[in-house]
Amino acid sequence: MKLFICIVESFYRDEIETKMKEKGYRMTELSSSGGFLKRGNTTFLFGVRDSGVEELKSSLKNICTAYEQKKGRSSPDSHRFTSFLLDASEGAHFLASLHGK
Template sequence: MKLLLAIVSDTDRNKINLALIENGVPATIIYSTGGFLNRGTVTFMIGAEDEKVDEIIELIKQNVSSRKEVCKSTLPPALQTLFFVSKQKIEQGGAVIFVLDVENFIKV
């Protein structure tokens, strides 16, 4: 038994959730904020039999998107005028997936 923790952009939440539901994969969603641009993310918690892990990872891969977003400066406005501050486009999207061994699984 494995526990998959898939951290994805909130933008991809609905598409991934629908794909999991259509394939009979139950998941719990936890809302969070994080990442380089401090954007909204969600974490899917998925319990799965060992032989289903690759299939679930592939489902997630097929349903995440990548996009370019502007990274704004973290300098205070007063300092931004003193330094040349350029906005950069950062590649965002995809997923971070942790696969953990589960020693015991109890459903009551």
């Protein structure tokens, strides 16, 4: 199991949330401004099986490009989101240690 952390420009937030829910993904959403990437951003946290990581990344890219076309906005480069992939088993160990286990 992996924890997929995806930081997107807030422009994409509603579309990603809606489309990923339609695809059956469950996520946690964190909104922020400033700091990382110096503008309004939304961070999505996805729990995903190892075998589903590439499909998740592909879905996110497709949602972003389709939304750009729908809104008549072209991205000046191919950067639409920044992502990090963590092994969720390490997180489970960390959480267990917080509870004295």
